[in-house]
Amino acid sequence: MTSLTLPGSALRRAAPFAGAFAGIVAIGTKELRGRMRGRRAFVVLTVYLALLALFGWMVYLMNERTVVSYLGTAAFASAQIGREIFKALLILETVLVVFLAPSFTAGAISLEREKQTLDLLAVTPISSLAIVLGKLASALAYLFLLIVASIPLMAIVFVFGGVAPDDVVRGYLVLATTAVGLGSVGLFFSALARRTQAATVLTYFTVLALTAGTTFVFAFWSIMASSGSSSLALRPRPSCRSPTSGGARRPPSCG
Amino acid sequence: MSTIVRVDGLVKHYDGVAAVDGLDLQVEEGEIFGLVGPNGAGKTTTLRILATLLEPTAGEAEIAGLSVRRNPAAVRRVLGFMPDVFGVYDDMKVWEYLDFFGRCYGLSADRRRRMIGDLLELVDLADKRDAYVAELSRGMQQRLCLAHALVHDPAVLLLDEPASGLDPRARVELRELLRELRSLGKTILISSHILPELEELCSSIAIIDHGRVLAQGRVAEIEARLRLGSVLRIRTVGGLPTAEEARAWFAEQPAVAAAELLPDGTIELGFTGDDAAAADLLAAAVGAGHRIATFARAASDLEELFLQVTANGLPGGAIGGDR
Numbered sequence: 418m419t420s421l422t423l424p425g426s427a428l429r430r431a432a433p434f435a436g437a438f439a440g441i442v443a444i445g446t447k448e449l450r451g452r453m454r455g456r457r458a459f460v461v462l463t464v465y466l467a468l469l470a471l472f473g474w475m476v477y478l479m480n481e482r483t484v485v486s487y488l489g490t491a492a493f494a495s496a497q498i499g500r501e502i503f504k505a506l507l508i509l510e511t512v513l514v515v516f517l518a519p520s521f522t523a524g525a526i527s528l529e530r531e532k533q534t535l536d537l538l539a540v541t542p543i544s545s546l547a548i549v550l551g552k553l554a555s556a557l558a559y560l561f562l563l564i565v566a567s568i569p570l571m572a573i574v575f576v577f578g579g580v581a582p583d584d585v586v587r588g589y590l591v592l593a594t595t596a597v598g599l600g601s602v603g604l605f606f607s608a609l610a611r612r613t614q615a616a617t618v619l620t621y622f623t624v625l626a627l628t629a630g631t632t633f634v635f636a637f638w639s640i641m642a643s644s645g646s647s648s649l650a651l652r653p654r655p656s657c658r659s660p661t662s663g664g665a666r667r668p669p670s671c672g
Numbered sequence: 673m674s675t676i677v678r679v680d681g682l683v684k685h686y687d688g689v690a691a692v693d694g695l696d697l698q699v700e701e702g703e704i705f706g707l708v709g710p711n712g713a714g715k716t717t718t719l720r721i722l723a724t725l726l727e728p729t730a731g732e733a734e735i736a737g738l739s740v741r742r743n744p745a746a747v748r749r750v751l752g753f754m755p756d757v758f759g760v761y762d763d764m765k766v767w768e769y770l771d772f773f774g775r776c777y778g779l780s781a782d783r784r785r786r787m788i789g790d791l792l793e794l795v796d797l798a799d800k801r802d803a804y805v806a807e808l809s810r811g812m813q814q815r816l817c818l819a820h821a822l823v824h825d826p827a828v829l830l831l832d833e834p835a836s837g838l839d840p841r842a843r844v845e846l847r848e849l850l851r852e853l854r855s856l857g858k859t860i861l862i863s864s865h866i867l868p869e870l871e872e873l874c875s876s877i878a879i880i881d882h883g884r885v886l887a888q889g890r891v892a893e894i895e896a897r898l899r900l901g902s903v904l905r906i907r908t909v910g911g912l913p914t915a916e917e918a919r920a921w922f923a924e925q926p927a928v929a930a931a932e933l934l935p936d937g938t939i940e941l942g943f944t945g946d947d948a949a950a951a952d953l954l955a956a957a958v959g960a961g962h963r964i965a966t967f968a969r970a971a972s973d974l975e976e977l978f979l980q981v982t983a984n985g986l987p988g989g990a991i992g993g994d995r
Binding site: 439440442443446447450451454532533534536537538539540541542543 | 723724725745748749751753755757758759760761763764768772773775776777778817820
């Protein structure tokens, strides 16, 4: 008998998870159907890849002029170009993710409220968790499609060298984490705020604080820490013979 | 038949204001039950509590023996709900819309496919299967919303003002549809602030105002009681003293249960006779020398009852929510 009751109780314990999963699939399917319908999603993907390729090519041309002119061996210059292209593409994609991830989720729940469809969802057995996860998964699915589609483009850096495969993997992991994190911020405010407009404003304010804000604090902190309690700050004018300022960056007034 | 929806002493406060104030209801299985009341009477609040969308402040509500407070998840599986104002996902096709809600209830792909065909046939949208929801007329969207509430084949349907915003033709179609659903064994709880809309359709009604049930029963029963306890309004010529005299005379007549003189000079009689008895009463009054200016029986349809009940309370205690 025990062998019969055991799977039963295991099944009962698993049932809520199975239900939640079915709910996530239900919401995700619905959202993706709307998002991927027609030509728009594919046109956006194509234009995005074309612009990314153009950007990569321009970075290559720029670096070809500057790097090759004052670096010795061709192999070293090639690696340098590879690193520069990798850096530029990854920064551009990060900026895209920072802007797009919250925009995909900031309306996810508040729009249901505004369009008065949330009640219809709330009386189904689908759980709140399933609604939230389904919304997040479907919003991020398209974003991940954009990210994954750029991998072949990114692989061009291997032609130049200077970047190891694990660098690329690490870069994409950070990108994916950023997408999930900022997408969640948007979803949070979407559930919190009554209106999509308010949710969007709150989301971008938070994203700004998390990106520009933390960068500023980091810069502030590192400068304060390195200069210590130097009396430099008390002087009315920066010294022309400051050891940190190189010859080229000397202020013009110092003639 | 057994009671499938039971509401006991339901109370719901919004910021200290009672929207529902000790409401009791019993709905038998297989009925079309009408909740009637003016706007703000507490109909929507009651339905939303039954639909597990709102927590009651006090009291209990059960659907099919399941408490909406303690077991909302199970309640959701036995009821279909159509709110008074609802949106539709307009970027979806009609069949996708129903498919989505089928998935929400965890139906298998095979069952969903069959359900979509059956329901679209039922609500007469089979030819709109691949149309976008946004392209449907208001009446069609209403029927689609009703279909969405049926995807999991619930025993109880809660419809909040389903006919509002529909043109007369769409109303007739909706009424036909609800009758058909009833014949399929569904119990339907439907709210409206327009009584004639429900009078023809419903087997039982409850009249609600200020969050309380003022009268509840079978439509025929309520009408019969009303006819028994109808009100005669009489005005005499000659001011209050003569009116008081007339009131005293009327109070002694048979078939008059109660006679009351209102401050404006109108005499209200609780009258238990039929039309012939009323004619006899009038003749006798004139014969006794009373100068009658108006002699009118309050109209005996439910509309009048509704107005009376919601404006003045129960006429002479003739109608009671005593089921």
